[in-house]
Amino acid sequence: MARIIGGIGTTHVPSIGQAxxxxxxxxxxxSPFFRGFDYVHGWxxxxxxxxxxxxxxxxxxxxxxxxxxxxxIGAANEYRNEDEGWGIPVSKxxxxxxxxxxxxxxxxxxxxxxxxICQEMLIDHAVxxxxxxxxxxxxxxxxxxxxxxxxxxxxxxxxLARCLDLGRSVGRALDAYDKDIKVVVIGxxxxxxxxxxxxxxxxxKEFDLLCMDELGRNPGVLTRYSITQFIERAGAQGVEFLNWxxxxxxxxxxxxxxxxxxxxxxxxTAAATMVLENVLVTAKAHGCTSGKDVDCxxxxxxxxxxxxxxxxxxxGVLR
Ligand code: DHB
Ligand code: FE
Numbered sequence: 001m002a003r004i005i006g007g008i009g010t011t012h013v014p015s016i017g018q019a020x021x022x023x024x025x026x027x028x029x030x031s032p033f034f035r036g037f038d039y040v041h042g043w044x045x046x047x048x049x050x051x052x053x054x055x056x057x058x059x060x061x062x063x064x065x066x067x068x069x070x071x072x073i074g075a076a077n078e079y080r081n082e083d084e085g086w087g088i089p090v091s092k093x094x095x096x097x098x099x100x101x102x103x104x105x106x107x108x109x110x111x112x113x114x115x116x117i118c119q120e121m122l123i124d125h126a127v128x129x130x131x132x133x134x135x136x137x138x139x140x141x142x143x144x145x146x147x148x149x150x151x152x153x154x155x156x157x158x159x160l161a162r163c164l165d166l167g168r169s170v171g172r173a174l175d176a177y178d179k180d181i182k183v184v185v186i187g188x189x190x191x192x193x194x195x196x197x198x199x200x201x202x203x204x205k206e207f208d209l210l211c212m213d214e215l216g217r218n219p220g221v222l223t224r225y226s227i228t229q230f231i232e233r234a235g236a237q238g239v240e241f242l243n244w245x246x247x248x249x250x251x252x253x254x255x256x257x258x259x260x261x262x263x264x265x266x267x268x269t270a271a272a273t274m275v276l277e278n279v280l281v282t283a284k285a286h287g288c289t290s291g292k293d294v295d296c297x298x299x300x301x302x303x304x305x306x307x308x309x310x311x312x313x314x315x316g317v318l319r
Contacts, residue, residue: 002100002177005047005184006258007247008040009215009274010133012056012126012188012240013267017088020132036261036273037133043258043275044134049184051097052143053104053170053250055163055243056126056188057152059084062118068154069116071166073108074147075101079123091128097144100177104146107173113166123147126243130188133273143184152189152240160230161223163242167249175252187247189240191262192233193269199235203270207233208262211241216257216276219248237269244274251278 016033019025025034061084063069077098081091108115127147135142148170151157158166167185174183191208194200211234214221222245231239248255259275 002051002174002179002181002183003280004171004174004251004253004278005049005182006043006255006275006277007185007187007251008130008134009187009190009244009247009272009276010130011190011266011269011271011273012129013269013271014084014086014088014125014129015267016129017086017091017125017132020136021089030266032263033261033266033271034133036263036271037136039259040134040273040275041136044184047184048182049143050181051100051146051183052131052186053146053148053174053183054127054130054186054188055148055150055167055246056124056130056186057240057243058149059124059126059153061122061124062149063151065154068151069149070151070158071108071113072116072118072121072149073101073105074121074145075105075117075119076121079121079127079145079147081123081128084124086125088125091123091132092140094123094127094131094141095144097146100144100179100181101146103177104170104173107176108166108169111169111172113169121147121149126188130186134186148246150242150246152237152242155227157227157239158242159223159227160225160242160245163245164219164223164249167246168252169249170246171250171252174250185247185250187244189243190234190238191241191270191272192235192238194235195237195268197236201268202235203264204233204235204238205262205264205270208270208272211244212260212262212272212274215244215248215274216255219245248276251276253281254279
């Protein structure tokens, strides 16, 4: 079975690529953001995932407003980047894991997610920037990827609940996969930002922190926001948080927050980085010697509690 080691949420602002190309990681503007990845580097070096499932939104490199799938998944053995017009260097390609992609596609379609299946797919800054942040300076990326694209651009968008469920379907498929691989799940974009219109430059720290607090311990709470309510609070592009919701949904075990960094601003965006660890449910998996498979050391109860969004305590008035 594939082992889901955890999830990473990260901003994907393109100018990060410029900062990397120009070696500005330690400049005063950039340092508080890049330092937030020191923990991530140590964690990835320890955990050594084989594959990254990456939830992100395409920004017009594959799909434009004329044709925009709600959910699309790559089923290729290689994904290339192309010049996106941000003035950042074109990234090296990422290797894909087409076998795993097809396994996920079967589970997802079986669960009622009618995915657009892409045997050719370009990856844009929403994939390449997070990879450059997570694995800096590598000649080839040390993981294969399965990219999953969520429409955060052309309304109507999928709901937060739907994206959480999409992630859950991916998590179940990973748990059922017969190859012994380690998987990290990544959600990119956000947090609050708006790039255009009257509210260009909008950032909402209080709401971002609420989203980060709830994502780890109780993501079901966040499904109470409609897309419109979410955009009011997070900005038109802050809704890229849908990718973080899907990432969280794919964590099928006991989830705990291992790390977060929050920094305002990077370009027009509240930049956030988060690591959620995923501990397997079974006694064997977390080294319990009590011999019980369920509820040993209280781990199972913790998991069940975190899996029942209907039983969540009310948040009170929507903030
Ligand atoms: C910026 C943020 C994004 O999410 C993006 O896709 C492009 C640009 C920005 O803040 O500059
Ligand atoms: Fe974006």
